[in-house]
Structures are given as structure tokens and as C-alpha cells.
Amino acid sequence: MFDFLEGYDLLGAFWVTVKLTALSAVGSLIWGTLLAGMRVGPVPVMRGFGTAYVNIVRNIPLTIIIVFTSLGLNQTMNITLGATDFSAINFRLAVLGLTAYTSAFVCEALRSGINTVPLGQAEAARAIGLSFTQTLRLVILPQAFRSVVGPLTNVLIALTKNTTVASAIGVAEAAYLMKGMIENEAQLLLISAVFAFGFIVLTLPTGLILNWVGKKLAVKR
Amino acid sequence: MTSVLFDTPGPRAKRRNLLYTLLFVVVFAAVAWWVFKALDDKNQLDWVKWKPFFTDSRAWSTYIWPGLENTLKAAAFAMVIALPLGAFFGIARLSDHLSVRLPSSVVIEFFRAIPVLLLMLFANEAYAKFTNVSTEDRPLYAVVTGLVLYNASVLAEVVRAGILALPKGQSEAAYAIGLRKGQTMRSILLPQSVTAMLPAIVSQLVVIVKDTALGGAMLTFSELLASVRPLSAAYGANTIACFTIVACIFVAINFALTTFASWLEKRLRRAKKSTGAVLPAAAVAGSQSAGAEF
Numbered sequence: 001m002f003d004f005l006e007g008y009d010l011l012g013a014f015w016v017t018v019k020l021t022a023l024s025a026v027g028s029l030i031w032g033t034l035l036a037g038m039r040v041g042p043v044p045v046m047r048g049f050g051t052a053y054v055n056i057v058r059n060i061p062l063t064i065i066i067v068f069t070s071l072g073l074n075q076t077m078n079i080t081l082g083a084t085d086f087s088a089i090n091f092r093l094a095v096l097g098l099t100a101y102t103s104a105f106v107c108e109a110l111r112s113g114i115n116t117v118p119l120g121q122a123e124a125a126r127a128i129g130l131s132f133t134q135t136l137r138l139v140i141l142p143q144a145f146r147s148v149v150g151p152l153t154n155v156l157i158a159l160t161k162n163t164t165v166a167s168a169i170g171v172a173e174a175a176y177l178m179k180g181m182i183e184n185e186a187q188l189l190l191i192s193a194v195f196a197f198g199f200i201v202l203t204l205p206t207g208l209i210l211n212w213v214g215k216k217l218a219v220k221r
Numbered sequence: 222m223t224s225v226l227f228d229t230p231g232p233r234a235k236r237r238n239l240l241y242t243l244l245f246v247v248v249f250a251a252v253a254w255w256v257f258k259a260l261d262d263k264n265q266l267d268w269v270k271w272k273p274f275f276t277d278s279r280a281w282s283t284y285i286w287p288g289l290e291n292t293l294k295a296a297a298f299a300m301v302i303a304l305p306l307g308a309f310f311g312i313a314r315l316s317d318h319l320s321v322r323l324p325s326s327v328v329i330e331f332f333r334a335i336p337v338l339l340l341m342l343f344a345n346e347a348y349a350k351f352t353n354v355s356t357e358d359r360p361l362y363a364v365v366t367g368l369v370l371y372n373a374s375v376l377a378e379v380v381r382a383g384i385l386a387l388p389k390g391q392s393e394a395a396y397a398i399g400l401r402k403g404q405t406m407r408s409i410l411l412p413q414s415v416t417a418m419l420p421a422i423v424s425q426l427v428v429i430v431k432d433t434a435l436g437g438a439m440l441t442f443s444e445l446l447a448s449v450r451p452l453s454a455a456y457g458a459n460t461i462a463c464f465t466i467v468a469c470i471f472v473a474i475n476f477a478l479t480t481f482a483s484w485l486e487k488r489l490r491r492a493k494k495s496t497g498a499v500l501p502a503a504a505v506a507g508s509q510s511a512g513a514e515f
Contacts, residue, residue, distance in 0.1 A: 042227045042234070043241045049249070059427070059475035060468050061434035064446055068464050071449070076460045077263055114226075122225045132227040140226065161336035168438035175338050179439070182346045192343045200334045 004185050005194070013177040014198050020094060020163040020173060021202075025156055027099035032106025033141075039111055042132050050107065057104040062165050065101050069093035070169035087172065094166035098159065105155045113148030114140055118221070149214030156210070157203045174198060260461060270459035274466055280452065288437075288448035289470060295361060295433045295444065299368035300426055306369065307376025312406060314381050325377070332374040338435050341367030345440050360443070364436035368429055376425060383418035383500050384410050416489060418500045423482040427475045434471075445470060 039050035057065075070093055073079040081092040117140050125139040164175035178195045182188050230238055260266050273280040313325035332340070345363035348354045354362050387410060395405040436442030449463045456463075489499045 040226055042230060043238050043245065045242045045245050049245070055476065055479075056472055059431075059472045059479065061431035061446070061471055063431075063434035063438045064464065064468055064471065067438055067446065067449075068468075071460050072464050076265065076458070077259055119225055126226075126228055135226055164336040164338040165435065165438075167338070168435075175336065175342065178339060179342050182342065188343070188346050188350055192339070195339055196331075196335050199336060199339065200331070203334050 024098035028102035032103035113144035311377035311380030383414035
């Protein structure tokens with residue numbers, strides 16, 4: 001029944017999806033945290049930059065960002081991100097695009113988490129003479145991170161699904177393989193079911209486990 | 222919020238902030254200069270490459286407007302079909318009968334867990350294999366089908382959350398005056414929850430508009446993003462200029478929608494007449510158990 005799978009590297013394609021997700025997740029967590037720090041900070045120019053970045057990037061389709069990394073950055077500007085062969089270049093470009101896009105959502109999730117920390121915490125931190133960076137680093141962010149595990153999980157799951165957009169620039173991940181397979185093979189329903197199942201396996205346990213972790217970690221108030 | 226995390230700056234803090242501002246501006250200017258230089262080296266800033274958008278009306282009438290029209294058409298179709306479907310599944314998930322609740326829960330969770338691109342690819346191939354939709358209509362059909370399947374399940378959750386956000390007294394009062402379950406839903410709960418979930422619905426429209434671009438990249442659907450290639454072919458490899466213009470259009474539309482959504486939310490919160498239950502615009506992403514899309 002599943003002999004149509006022969007000749008196709010199904011696991012390899014999903015492994016690329018996982019790699020895209022993991023690398024972009026780490027990248028956007030770092031960049032998103034920096035952006036959130038800028039957005040709540042005391043320096044007006046940085047606040048403005050953070051706000052502008054989030055508002056612009058959130059409103060551009062991810063597809064445009066990803067296609068732009070290939071057509072614009074790579075083919076027009078000859079940016080290769082240190083890779084030499086075609087597939088490695090596109091993979092890195094896709095990670096770059098996904099990171100740039102997802103970090104806007106990480107920033108917003110974090111900022112809403114910072115808002116859940118009671119005012120008294122920040123006031124107390126300021127009262128004992130901590131500076132802004134100390135307040136943020138030692139008092140606010142540790143509590144904020146605990147309460148945003150849930151929202152960040154949603155961002156991670158959306159990122160997992162968004163990696164399929166990388167197929168638009170020829171990264172050989174799951175959606176790319178599926179497109180090829182349904183065009184060449186007859187079993188449309190069966191192939192689609194296999195890929196749908198693959199994504200459910202990737203997203204459902206992540207959501208359940210991390211949401212459970214989030215409930216455990218959240219500061220009870 | 223801004224003043225909670227830090228004290229009102231005194232003389233030293235003001236000096237420090239000024240230093241940070243200067244540092245940031247210098248770094249930002251350096252990056253901007255580097256980008257400018259790189260663009261200039263590749264001749265992407267030549268006026269010739271940008272001129273068509275300002276002087277040649279054909280760039281707009283031949284490429285951009287038709288693309289934008291298709292983008293908006295697909296988004297409108299998807300929203301109009303997904304909304305009643307989502308309302309149906311959302312209400313079904315609130316049913317007292319397990320035999321109704323369970324299947325609708327499964328359908329909602331299934332379509333929310335799958336990337337919308339997979340749904341579009343599937344729909345495209347299914348239309349090609351099992352129906353006789355013409356080749357030029359097929360991309361639109363596939364894009365709308367994919368968007369409907371995904372967004373109906375997201376909107377179902379919005380509807381469910383909107384109804385659950387109403388005070389319990391509303392349905393209790395309705396039962397007390399002898400309304401049936403169906404009547405309560407139809408004439409008491411739904412009308413009130415529609416206003417409560419308007420902000421969330423409008424911000425879901427942003428997601429739909431953004432996702433139409435997938436059709437352009439993967440299914441030869443001739444929407445706004447797909448107009449970049451013929452544009453840059455016609456006006457001499459001005460890829461960067463084309464992307465800038467197209468991105469600006471998307472940002473303008475979506476920023477207007479986002480602003481409208483938060484305006485609605487504020488207005489509804491202020492309104493005294495309603496029950497005060499408002500589903501925030503961000504509820505679409507926030508209320509989800511397994512899948513969220515932005």
C-alpha cells in the first residue's frame with residue numbers, strides 16, 4: 001500500500017523541516033528578545049526602531065520575505081551567506097528569512113509577557129536602585145519568560161508550519177517533496193495524508209508538552 | 222508601561238541615554254550605508270529602475286493593479302466562505318452532544334495543525350485530477366480552498382472563544398425565560414458575540430491577505446507577488462525596486478487592517494451598551510492549543 005514511498009526520501013525531507021525550524025527558532029528567540037528589550041527600553045530611538053521593525057515585518061507576507069532572500073539578496077546582490085552550493089545557499093537564506101519574520105512575533109509575545117509582570121516588581125527593583133538593564137535582566141525577564149512559554153509555543157508551532165514556505169525557493173523540505181510527489185504519483189489522498197500526519201506528529205506533541213511545561217512554569221498570581 | 226521599568230531620567234541617565242542614542246544611530250547609519258553601498262554597486266538604485274513606478278502608468282495598470290485585484294479577490298472569497306463555515310464548526314464544538322462535539326473538534330484541530338501551503342497544494346492537485354475546473358481558474362480555486370479550510374478552523378475557535386467570553390448570566394437568563402438552546406444561541410449569544418469577536422476576525426483577515434502570496438509563489442496564481450517577475454523582466458531587472466513597491470502595498474493594506482482591528486477593540490471596550498466581553502485582536506494567536514498562525 002505504501003510502496004509509492006519508495007524512491008522518495010520522506011524522512012530526509014522532514015529532517016530538513018526540523019532543521020529549518022530549530023535554527024530559525026534559536027535565531028528568532030535571540031533577535032526577538034533584543035527587539036523586545038529595545039521596545040520597552042528608555043532610549044526613544046531604539047523604541048522607535050523596534051516598533052517600526054515589528055510593524056513592518058508583521059505585515060509583510062512571509063512568502064515575500066523568503067522569495068526576496070532568493071531573488072533579491074542572492075540573485076541580485078550575490079549574497080551567499082558563506083555557502084557555495086545551491087541547496088546550502090537557499091537553506092541559509094530560508095533560515096535568515098524565517099528568523100527575520102518570526103522574531104517580530106517573538107518580540108510581541110515577550111512584550112505581552114512583560115506586561116503580565118505586576119507593576120510592584122519593577123517598582124521594587126527600581127526602589128533598591130537597579131538600573132534598567134538590571135531590572136530587565138534580573139527581575140522582569142525571568143518572570144516574563146515563564147509566563148510566555150504558552151504564547152512562544154504557539155509561535156514555535158506556527159514557525160514549524162511556516163517552514164513549508166521555504167519550498168518557494170527550492171529548499172527540499174516536506175512541502176517541496178509533497179509537491180513533487182503529488183504531481184508524479186497517482187495516490188493523491190494517500191500522499192497528502194502521509195504529509196499531513198507528518199506535520200501533526202511535529203506540531204501536536206510540541207504543543208501539548210510545551211503548554212504543559214508553560215502551565216507548570218507560569219508564576220501563579 | 223514605558224515609565225514603569227525605568228525612572229524618569231535624571232542628568233546622568235539623560236547623558237547615558239544620549240550616548241546610547243548616538244551609538245545606536247551610528248551603528249544604524251553604518252548598516253544603512255553598507256546596504257546603500259551594496260545596492261549602488263549593483264546599480265539597483267539607478268533612477269531608471271525606479272522610474273517606471275512613478276512615471277509609467279502601465280507598470281501599475283498592466284502588472285500591479287491586476288495582481289492586487291487577484292490578491293484581494295482571493296482574500297475576500299476566502300473570508301466570506303470561511304466565516305459561516307467557521308461559525309458552524311465553532312458552534313458545533315460547543316454542543317452538548319458528544320457525537321456533534323467530537324467530530325467538529327477533530328476537524329478543527331486537524332486543519333489547524335497542517336500548514337496552509339499543504340492544503341493549497343492538495344486542493345490544486347485535487348481540482349486537476351477530479352474536477353474539470355479550467356487551468357486558468359484552478360490556482361484561484363486552490364488558493365481559496367486552502368485558505369478556507371485553514372481559516373474556517375481558526376475562525377471556529379474565534380467564534381467559540383467569543384461565545385464563551387460572554388457572561389454566563391446571558392444564557393442563564395435566556396433559559397430562565399424559557400428559550401430553547403437553539404433560540405438562546407441564535408437570538409442571545411451569537412448577536413452579542415459577533416461584536417465581541419470583530420477585532421479578532423479583522424486581524425484574521427490580515428493572515429488571509431498575507432497567505433494569498435503563497436499561491437503566487439507556488440501555484441502560478443497571478444497575484445501581487447507573482448507580478449514581480451514579469452515586472453522586473455519588463456523594466457530591466459529592477460528586482461529590488463519591485464519587491465519594495467509590492468511589500469509597501471502589503472504593509473499599507475495590512476497595517477490599515479491591524480489599526481482598524483485595534484481601534485474596534487478599544488471602541489468596543491469603551492461601549493457601555495454591550496456586555497463588555499471583547500475578544501482581543503491577538504486572541505487568534507493566543508487562544509490556541511495546538512496550532513497558531515500569524
